[in-house]
Amino acid sequence: xxxxxxxxDNTEGAAALEAAALEAAKQxxxxxxxxxxxxxxxxxxxxxxxxxxxxxxxxxSNLDEVEQVMKVIEDDPGITLLIVGVRKRSPIGKVVLGxxxxxxxxxxxxxxxxxxAKDA
Numbered sequence: 001x002x003x004x005x006x007x008x009d010n011t012e013g014a015a016a017l018e019a020a021a022l023e024a025a026k027q028x029x030x031x032x033x034x035x036x037x038x039x040x041x042x043x044x045x046x047x048x049x050x051x052x053x054x055x056x057x058x059x060x061s062n063l064d065e066v067e068q069v070m071k072v073i074e075d076d077p078g079i080t081l082l083i084v085g086v087r088k089r090s091p092i093g094k095v096v097l098g099x100x101x102x103x104x105x106x107x108x109x110x111x112x113x114x115x116x117a118k119d120a
Contacts (some may be wrong), residue, residue, distance in 0.1 A: 002030040005083040006104060008070045009037035012085025014045065015117040019039065020083040021046040034072050036065050036100075047115070066103045073110060083113045089109060 007013045011057045017033060024031040031052040035041040041054050057068040073079050079087035084101040 001027070001080050002032050002078050003027070003081045003083060004032045004034060004069070004073055004076075004079045004110075006034050006065070006085075006100070007036060007041060008065075008085065008100065009039075010079075010085075010087075011117040012087050012101070012115075013037065014085070014103035016083050016115050017041075018045045019115040021050055021052070023081070023083065024052070025050050029080075032072065032076065034069050036068070042098070065100050066107065069104060070107065070109075073108065081113060082108045082110050083106055083115060086116055088116045096111075 003020055003024045005016050007017045008020060010093070020031055025047045030049055031046065033041060033054045035054055035056040041107060043052065043054065046052055055072050063071065073082065082104060084104050085103045101114065
């Protein structure tokens with residue numbers, strides 16, 4: 001069994017990674033971090049002793065971020081939980097912009113834990 005976390009390049013992504021590491025440690029399972037950032041993933045917040053793997057989707061990819069996360073989940077049948085970071089959006093923002101976390105929450109084939117950043 002393992003936990004998957006979608007890590008974006010913002011405070012919500014950092015909060016999701018931190019929460020996922022704590023949950024993986026609590027459950028004693030592997031953590032699979034999907035790096036959706038433009039740089040190397042900072043794994044300093046992952047608790048020592050947690051077995052983790054960082055998956056960095058190929059770039060450029062013909063898949064968008066949601067499809068990349070879904071592919072990781074589909075390729076690893078041991079993933080039992082997906083953790084995503086969320087933030088509040090204005091009504092206009094909901095209409096104009098798509099939301100990676102919203103699409104993941106609605107489309108994921110496994111249960112999803114939504115984590116709000118402390119300052120969000």
